[in-house]
Amino acid sequence: MSGYRAALRIARRDATRSKGRSALVLAMIGVPVLAIVVLAVLARTVDLTDAERLGWDMGRADAIVQAQGREAVPAAVLGFDYGTRPAGRGEPWTDAEVTGVLKARLGEQTGVLPSRTGGALVTVPGGLSYAMVREVDLRENAARGLLRIDGGRPPATTGEVMVSRTLRERGFRIGTDLRTRDGAAKRIVGYVTLPDNPRGEFVQGLPGSLLRGVPANFLVTRGSPVTWADVRALNALGIAVNSRSVIERPPAGVPERAGVMESGGSGADTAIVALVLAMIILEVTLLAGPAFAVGIRRQRRLLALVAAVGGEARHLRAVVLASGAVLGVAAGALGTLGGFGGALIGKILIERYANTILPAWDIPWTWIAAICLLAGFSGLAAAYLPARQAARTDVVAALAGRRDEARTARGLPVAGGVLTATGLAATAVGIGPLHEGGAVIGTVLIVVGFVLLTPAAVGLAGRLARHLPLPARLAVRDADRNRGRTAPAVAAIMAAVAGITVLAIGGNSDFAQRRAEYVPRMPMGSTVVEELPRERVEQTAAAIRSVVPGADVVRADHFTDPLRGVEDPARAVVKRLNTPEPDPSTCDPVCAYTTSGQFGFEYLIGGPELGRVVLGRDDPAVTAALGAGRAVVFVPGVVRDGTARFSVDEFGAGAGTAPKSVPFPVEAVYVPAISGPTAILPPAMAARTGLATEPAGLFVTDRLTAEQTRQVREAVIKVAWYTKVYTERGFHESFGLILLILGAVGSIMVLGGSLIATGLSAADARPDLATLAAIGARPRTRRLLLMAQAGFVALLGCWLGITAGLAPGVAVAVPLTEPTDPSFDHGTIVSIPWALLTGVGVGVPLLAVLVIGATTRSRLPMVRRLSG
Structure with missing residues (x-):
């Protein structure tokens, strides 16, 4: 062990x-670690659990409850939608x-505080x-x-309120009045922030100050935990309960929050995450490797002295590996x-710009420990090949100051070719059963294969360099x-550009499909x-025409929710309109596909003018x-011999009553449409169904400008503030920003890798530069030489990466762009962003050349001549 110490x-x-080389290695390993730690901590901190949101939901109360009806609610309820009252049976609860029920169950000392939203x-x-x-x-x-x-x-008092920062910035200060729509004045006495919407317009007051007819939630303070047994007992009475103790320490068998699905990651997502981590390790290893290779050049005499006094090959390897371990652990x-x-x-920026307040830190210590180990492993991996090279140090050549000639192992190109071919096969074959996962596996194999082929590619370029000008010929x-420092840098750039190419092709193709x-x-x-x-339709239409005089306003109705507006659901007869099944013998596979239409309703009710709105054309x-x-x-x-045989199902009163299906044949015509409701029924025909109807919307068929849309929205909100206004502007999404980000990331990686390689080359080639100066080279030769090297x-590296990423990128586009609707027959869409790839492959190398040219001194250095 003394040798390792x-x-x-x-x-x-x-x-x-x-110090310079050490700082470079620390930066190359430490910066990715920093980025991963930031993302890991913020991802866990932003992803709030029920327990972390308790302060927002129930303050310091022991539970929050909501009376949902007179019938039992499922005991599985661990959470409900605050501020809403799900449909219940019987008379609603009073406060x-x-x-009274809560005090009877939980004790007379229980505090009950109503809260309305x-x-x-x-x-x-x-x-x-x-x-x-x-x-x-409060x-x-x-x-x-x-x-x-x-x-x-x-x-x-009910005449006082507090307002949010947004309203404060609009002039509502303490001591002034806030007026509601009906003209009531509320005196502002303070400022308040809503944690999950800090930039929203928000008002807080005492119960009865602003809201009317809104059901209450109740904050329950017991002084002791509200147990799961208490929750089950109150659920049996129709009261939903969120208990602090149950959420923080769920008993065995307690189900998950109702209505919330667990979002488990797919196999492809897991593979993509693994690919990203593998690329990070590969990038760090390849970029840090040249630094250790240059370090060995500086340590050759020291390593030779260690060997001369009896040091074995393992001791020489240990010296270099120890350097990688020390720098890797320090970087971690x-x-x-x-x-x-x-x-x-990041937390400060998220709270400022993402309109939320993060209540507490959530640090994934296991991930942090794994990341630190990853840093140490990256340092060792980067030093591994230089360590093997150090173990083969020629003691006599090192002490004499001579360099070893670069050699590429004969097996590396063969292994690289095999891995590349295997990756292409995995991409082509695995894309079917594994979807994106097949492309991810293929990408890894192709990139690793190209890494092994890179030294041979550098050697081939060296043999073809005789046709280049002198500075470029010397650089190549x-x-x-010195392939030991050149090939890893080229491979690192190649790996980064390959990943960017795959993401760019896949993302651009997906965007083209949308x-x-x-x-x-x-x-x-x-x-x-x-x-x-219903009571505001005419007023709204008049408000629209006041803003857009002479506008063509078309009304559409739809069948209402059967239970909406029913006074006693227990005795109601519920009706539902059913569409006949398509006849597979008279249509293609598109028959199996139905849609609720552009407007979210299966059936619309209206006249000929509504047909023009739905189809976007005048169809005779x-x-x-x-x-x-x-x-x-x-x-x-569906339409056969001019008739569509619908049916109306009637569900009678009482639980378990079998529905009664009443045939409802109607005269109809079939009109093909890419998207639309199931049918448009004339008002008279819809009335014969016996189903209740309500307005679906008002359609302004005139072409409105953005300013007119804004004016319509302002006019409509004065009549019915909860309406939605939408103007069709066509497909106006853009993928340019994402491509710009990918291009920027790729440019940074390429520029960083080339500058690092050039800097190491300049440090390693000082004797060669001195020789050039000694034989009369002009001062600008140094600058041109380093510019050519960059x-x-x-x-x-760029064009190897683009070549490596093309096949996986195309393979990723295949499952991404499969038609989501049988009516779309565009087939597979492959959209290669050539402008981005050309900019990375040509523009970034040119930028690297210009940066080196602007930062390199022309004066050639003079160094002490080595003896021997």
Whole structure:
């Protein structure tokens, strides 16, 4: 062990003596570690669990409850949608009844604090604005933590409110009045922040100050845990419960939150994450390897002295490996500390720009430990090949100051070719059963194969360099002679560009598919106003015409939810319209595909003008059919001999009653459409179904400008503030920003790799530069030589990477662009972003040449002549 302790001492002293090279290795290993730590910490911190959100949801209360109805709710409920009351049977609960039930079950000492959440229109400069409202008494201990008080005091009467920072910035200050839509004035007494929407327009007041008819949640303070047995007992009465103790320490057998699906990652996602980690290790190893190779050149005399005094090959390997371990561990520690600092900055930025407040840190210590081990392994991996080279040091040549000639192992090109062919085969064969996972596996094999082929590619370039100008010829031959530092840098650039190429082709092809499959909801420029109450339809239409005089406004209705508006669901007869099954003998496989349409409804009700809105064109068959009182069906294979045989299912009162199916044949015509509702029914025909209807929306078929759409939205919100306004502008997404980011990442990697390789080459080639100066080379030769070295490394690495990434990129595009709808027949879409790849392959090497040319001194250095 004494030999290994000596190796560690030598490595530590060499690291402190060669500060520049050590700093370079620390940066190359530490920066990826820093980035991974930042992402890991922020990902865990942003992903809030139920336990971490407890302060937002229930303050300091022991539970929060909601009365959902008079019938039992499933005991599986661990969470509910705050502020809403799911459909229940029987008379609704009153606040007094809920309080009485809770005290009877949990004890008379139980505190019950009502809390309501909703929205209200408030008067702001320029008109009305919709603000979120929370009615709760913040003076009570149970409410501490629900909201953050930023100034002033909580309201003490229903005439007082607190407002958010956004409203404060709009001029609502403490002591001024906030007026609601009906003109009521509320005095502002403080500022408050909603944790999960800190930049939203928000108002807080006491119960009864702003909201009317909104069901309450109740914060329950017991002084002791609300147990799972208590939860089950209250569920049996129709009261949903979120218990702090149950969420923090779930008993065995407690089911997951109702309505929330666990998002388990797919095999392809796992493979992609593994690919990213593998690429990071490969990148660090390949970029740090030349630094250790140059370090060996500086240590050759030391290593030769160790061998001369009896050191064995394992001791020489240990000296270099110890250097990799020391620098790797140090880089891991520094990168981790820097990652914590970066995560702190990221948390501040997220809270400022992502409109949320992160309640607490969640540090994945297991991941952090694994990342530190990864850093140490990366240092060892980067030093492995130089260590093997050190073990073969020629003692006599090293002491005499002579260099070893570069040689490429004969087996490397063969192994590289085999791996590349295997990767291509895996990409072609595995893309079917494994989808994107097959391309990921193929990418790894192809990249590793190209890494093994890189030394041979550098050697081939060296043999072809005789046709180049002198500086470029010297640069390429120097790279060939020193493959130990050139090939890893070229391979690192190649690996980065290959990954960028795969992502760019896959992402650009997926974007091209979205553009090809985009179906407009309406004719271009038309506008729809949705979610209108029946009593506000005419007022809304008048408001639209006041902004756009003479506008063509078309109304559409749809069948309402059978239970909506029913006073007693227990005795209701529920009706539902069913579409006949398509006849597979009269249509193609598209018959199996149905859609709820552009507007989210299976059936629309209207006249000929509605047909023009749905199809986006004036179809004579549709106009004639709807004008004559016939239905228009968009599902193929349903209309037979001019008739579509619908049915109306009637569900009688009482649980378990079998539905009664009543035939409902209608005269209809079939019209093909890429997307649309199942059918358009004329109003008279819809009335014969016996189903209730309500407005689906108002459609403005005139082409509106962006300014007119804004004016319509402002006019409509004054009539019915909860409506939605949408104007069809066509497909206006852009993939340019993502391509720009990929290009920037690739450029940084290429530029960094080429500069690192050039810097190491300059440090290693000082004797050669001195020889050039001695034989009369001009001063600018040094600059031209280094510029050529940077260009060669960047150019070769870029185009090897583009070549390596083309096949996997195309393979990734195949499963990504499979048609999502049988009616789309575009087939596989492969869109290669040649502009990006050309910019990376040509522009970035040129940029590296210019950077080296601008930062290199022309004066050739003079060094002491080596004896021997």
